[in-house]
Amino acid sequence: MKLLITRPLPDPVMQAARARFDVTARASTLPLNHAELRQALSDFDVVLPTLGDLFKAEVFADVPQPRAKLLANFGVGYNHIDTAAAKALGIAVTNTPGAVTDATADVVLTLMLMTARRAGEGERMLRAGAWQGWHPVQMLGAPVSGKTVGIIGMGRIGRAIAQRCHFGFGMQVIYHNRSTVDAGVPARQVPMAEVLQADFVVIAVPGGPATRHLINAAALAQMSRHAIMINIARGDVVDEAALVAALQTGQIAGAGLDVYEHEPVVSPALIGMENVTLLPHLGTAVLETRTAMGMMAVANLIAFQDGQPLPNPV
CATH class of the missing domain: 3.40.50.720 (NAD(P)-binding Rossmann-like Domain)
Known part of the structure; x- marks a missing residue:
């Protein structure tokens, strides 16, 4: 053949x-x-x-x-x-x-830590020669341990994310899924509106017409102002224009993205934001x-x- x-x-x-x-x-x-x-x-x-x-x-x-x-x-x-x-x-x-399960789940934790602890921003500052040394209030970020993670999509990758968050960081896990499923760790399956209230909201649904713009302006408006959104699913699951607006207005605190709506083109607005971690689709790399x-x-x-x-x- x-x-x-x-x-x-x-x-x-x-x-x-x-x-x-x-x-x-x-x-x-x-x-x-x-x-x-x-x-x-x-x-x-x-x-x-x-x-x-x-x-x-x-x-x-x-x-x-x-x-x-x-x-x-x-x-x-x-x-x-x-x-x-x-x-x-x-x-x-x-x-x-x-x-692809383990490698993709690992990248979720990478994005969570980099965004919450401002690692990308700090590295850029250091490489630019702008670091003037340690001081007590420099680049204060957000903790990950003990916080609540909300996972949208509890398939293989969602369960692997839940395991890492629960066992590795002692996080409370809540999740939304179209059908009733077992997360494999202590967790609660809840409506999507409750998941959107988590400290970290992770998108792990399949791509396709059914999930296009699942995370739109209305969904982003339900998130907490201190929340960080992570997307490792498909770029068009998130309405990128709405995400940019939510970040610009402080509706949410930050985002970690490995996929993009118009990939490989990335919004210049996202590139210009320090509170966003951007990876070049490294999920299975x-x-x-x-x-x-x-x-x-x-x-x-x-x-x-x-x-x-x-x-x-x-």
Whole structure:
């Protein structure tokens, strides 16, 4: 089978893919463009795409008789793929759940600590040569230990965040989820309005139309003025313009972001704020994690090639 891998992947993943497939691997780190998306469907049996490869309805409409029969997505999120349009053309879609959990949860704690303790601001000051030495009221931040964390979305990643917050920092955990679930730690499942009252509000829901702008101006207005919002989900889950306004007016105290509504473009207003921690989508940026994600995607491809049930269909 002819396989297109749309972005460079760790060496063990490439070796595993080449052992079973006729691989074409793009050297570019940028998403597929308009023509490449359509070529992927028409010229290859299977495709291993990832975030930013926008297989939207119009792409499938332009290739009504695709050669490709599987999009084995590299990543747990797949809102860049119109799964209904793919299914209508007989194209299966898989993802890589589980492999990303720990690395992504770790980044949540990174964002919480950096924002609350003003670590990014302090490092910028030091590197600029503006630090004049320690004094008792310099850069006073907010504590994390013992505070309340509100988690919106209690899936694998949400539970991993809850465990770190509860066992690592003695935080009280409350959460909102569409269905009744067990957080795996002492915690309370509450309405979203109560979650928004927490000291730290963490967004951990899947992306897609159902969650677009879930955190809008109305939701931000319910948050406490001392609260810090963390988003590691998808950028468009948060109305970025509303977030900027809430930060500018002091409606909330700060934010830690690893994803952006118009990624890779980041709002200049956010870049200019000292009370915001901005990371370049580092949630799964660990070699072991990215390798595990790739091997899971290859396992889906191999199952398809062998006529076996797909391990991770979406």
